Amino acid sequence: MTELELVRWIRSQPGVAGIGDDCAILPGTRAGEELILKADQFIEDIHFRRTVYSAGQAGAAALARSLSDLAASGATPRWCLLSLALPGGLDGSWTKGFFRGLLNLARAHRLKLVGGDLARAGRIYADVVVAGVAPRGKALRRRGASADDGIFVSGVLGSAAVALRRSRAWIPSPRLALGRALRNRATSCMDLSDGLSIDLHRLCLESGVSAVVDRPLPVASGATLDDALHGGEDYELLFTAASAPPSHRGLSITRIGTIVRGRAGEVTFFGHKLLPLGYDHFR
Amino acid sequence: MTELELVRWIRSQPGVAGIGDDCAILPGTRAGEELILKADQFIEDIHFRRTVYSAGQAGAAALARSLSDLAASGATPRWCLLSLALPGGLDGSWTKGFFRGLLNLARAHRLKLVGGDLARAGRIYADVVVAGVAPRGKALRRRGASADDGIFVSGVLGSAAVALRRSRAWIPSPRLALGRALRNRATSCMDLSDGLSIDLHRLCLESGVSAVVDRPLPVASGATLDDALHGGEDYELLFTAASAPPSHRGLSITRIGTIVRGRAGEVTFFGHKLLPLGYDHFR
Numbered sequence: 359m360t361e362l363e364l365v366r367w368i369r370s371q372p373g374v375a376g377i378g379d380d381c382a383i384l385p386g387t388r389a390g391e392e393l394i395l396k397a398d399q400f401i402e403d404i405h406f407r408r409t410v411y412s413a414g415q416a417g418a419a420a421l422a423r424s425l426s427d428l429a430a431s432g433a434t435p436r437w438c439l440l441s442l443a444l445p446g447g448l449d450g451s452w453t454k455g456f457f458r459g460l461l462n463l464a465r466a467h468r469l470k471l472v473g474g475d476l477a478r479a480g481r482i483y484a485d486v487v488v489a490g491v492a493p494r495g496k497a498l499r500r501r502g503a504s505a506d507d508g509i510f511v512s513g514v515l516g517s518a519a520v521a522l523r524r525s526r527a528w529i530p531s532p533r534l535a536l537g538r539a540l541r542n543r544a545t546s547c548m549d550l551s552d553g554l555s556i557d558l559h560r561l562c563l564e565s566g567v568s569a570v571v572d573r574p575l576p577v578a579s580g581a582t583l584d585d586a587l588h589g590g591e592d593y594e595l596l597f598t599a600a601s602a603p604p605s606h607r608g609l610s611i612t613r614i615g616t617i618v619r620g621r622a623g624e625v626t627f628f629g630h631k632l633l634p635l636g637y638d639h640f641r
Numbered sequence: 642m643t644e645l646e647l648v649r650w651i652r653s654q655p656g657v658a659g660i661g662d663d664c665a666i667l668p669g670t671r672a673g674e675e676l677i678l679k680a681d682q683f684i685e686d687i688h689f690r691r692t693v694y695s696a697g698q699a700g701a702a703a704l705a706r707s708l709s710d711l712a713a714s715g716a717t718p719r720w721c722l723l724s725l726a727l728p729g730g731l732d733g734s735w736t737k738g739f740f741r742g743l744l745n746l747a748r749a750h751r752l753k754l755v756g757g758d759l760a761r762a763g764r765i766y767a768d769v770v771v772a773g774v775a776p777r778g779k780a781l782r783r784r785g786a787s788a789d790d791g792i793f794v795s796g797v798l799g800s801a802a803v804a805l806r807r808s809r810a811w812i813p814s815p816r817l818a819l820g821r822a823l824r825n826r827a828t829s830c831m832d833l834s835d836g837l838s839i840d841l842h843r844l845c846l847e848s849g850v851s852a853v854v855d856r857p858l859p860v861a862s863g864a865t866l867d868d869a870l871h872g873g874e875d876y877e878l879l880f881t882a883a884s885a886p887p888s889h890r891g892l893s894i895t896r897i898g899t900i901v902r903g904r905a906g907e908v909t910f911f912g913h914k915l916l917p918l919g920y921d922h923f924r
Binding site: 360361362378379380381382383384385386387389391392393394395396397398399401403404405427428430431433437439440441443472473474475477478479480481483485487489490491492494497498499500501547548549560564638 | 679755758772
């Protein structure tokens, strides 16, 4: 399959719009909206293994990770671009399966694939760019947490670590509906991509506050406390607010602690100093 | 250098704005503007070699390629995101040099680095996302060429092929000013990323027309006709219009032929059928 043939096939798929020019030409934002952009990489043998993920699962997981960032910003997704580099020996059916997995999830969340870039590489390399919108001034940020805010997480923690240990594919559910609902409630928000210990540290750094975690974590079935504290890739939302309901559309919400004044970024866990042991790509 | 330390350093650089949240939160487009998005990959040992490109040259070249697509769309750049995967053994000074090269070019074109993603990989992998704007309905597309339009190219062709042969770094100049000037003149436009033969074929495919190239090409000094016809990466603009001036702000513009009715995508070169021999990543 040549690049021209692959592009022709991509353009024929449902959920694809406007491909064929050097750039994606889009209607832009509406009055009162902000533009929200994120790129997230999904790399073979770093983020996934081809022996564990089917092509379709890899495509869905690649998009889900980027969408999780939009969820954490309280944004409504509109468009995505896919940059994909593929090894020479890869079967054309793998490539089509990857696109199908990505496009199925895109349709479920009503966003269109509008562009990207194709290249050759030694391993599969995907970078998914998502673009969304939020009402002006309502996008959620990591900064904004202040003393006495409750600290909350959605869902359960450690699921991704369990899947990894059992060599199972892990496709996170981007918490887009919850993110939108938090626009008028949360004082800060981010997604748990690298593990609670490092992500809560980052949120507190940005907000210039400390965190006290003194309530039981919602640990996933089969997961250890260590998985829940330091395992990455859960893609649940971590947020601060004066209060939050116990669930949102069937998704549990658990209060795990309280924001306090103190050294920026410091997190204590039941009286112990919690080191940011989650995933740092460069450590 | 850990990821947190690198991100802290990036945020301290001039030309960087708003990094620190899960997404880039941007003011959006203004009334009467369209949003123009493009992602373009720049991969070690596919697009560049570390023995030939300094870190700064690689950073500049990575952004220049994406900006060239905005130029071809007649867009004004506003923002960029960089997804970067780096080998473990890479010196921190290489990474900083790459960012400096990219940010110098970004400042020259008045766009801000607003986000991206960092990861580990076996080779250097960069994906540069650029976002720009154009007046509604004025963005340039590949479709739109019609019979009797002149076919034009900016600058000279084959420079990138000459640089490659001489193992020299090649940093293209994105033709942004020309692209904006063409908004009200060109009937179709694209940039020459993969070689005139395949790119003119693509433009004619999108426009549903044929092309007759019957005037001498502007061949770069040291380049062969083959370089000018099939060498990729020149990043000059290829466009169609009723007419065009011989130059724009010191950049030469050469008419090379005429659009004619005929089979979509067919290109003849001084009476010979021209095969699309330019670069196809998957051939």
